[in-house]
Amino acid sequence: MPMSDKDQDLGxxxxxxxxxxxxxPAPSPDLLARVLGDAEAEQIWITRRAQPAxxxxxxxxxxxxxxLLGGWPAMAGLTTAIVAGVWIGTALPEGVSGSTEAAYLVDITPEAVFELAGDF
Incomplete structure (x- = not known):
């Protein structure tokens, strides 16, 4: 038998x-004393914790x-990348040294020539 709000027959x-x-039911005095004791202890703990350290x-x-970077693992990876970048950036490959070195270095603007010893 379906129940609804209007049908309150509970058998x-x-x-x-x-x-x-x-x-x-009313709580026993012993229970009330224990609850109040716990509440007072909690209030004392909160006031002690609220004091500035x-x-x-x-x-x-x-x-x-x-x-900020994330500790030693991140610092180790960053250091490795820096060392590898400096090494790759400064050490020319063996195949590039010699007469073909000029082909390796690309001048983006060849018309911008800087004369260090200009005419006076």
């Missing part, structure tokens, strides 16, 4: 619900950069 349980509503010394610039 004879209404009398039991009415009796339970007439005598609501001594300020930690500020981190230096390098430590801030270290934390």
């Amino acid at each position: 004879g349980l209404g009398a039991f619900f009415d009796a339970a509503r007439a005598h609501p 001594a300020e930690a010394p500020r981190a230096g610039l390098l430590e801030q950069l270290y934390r």
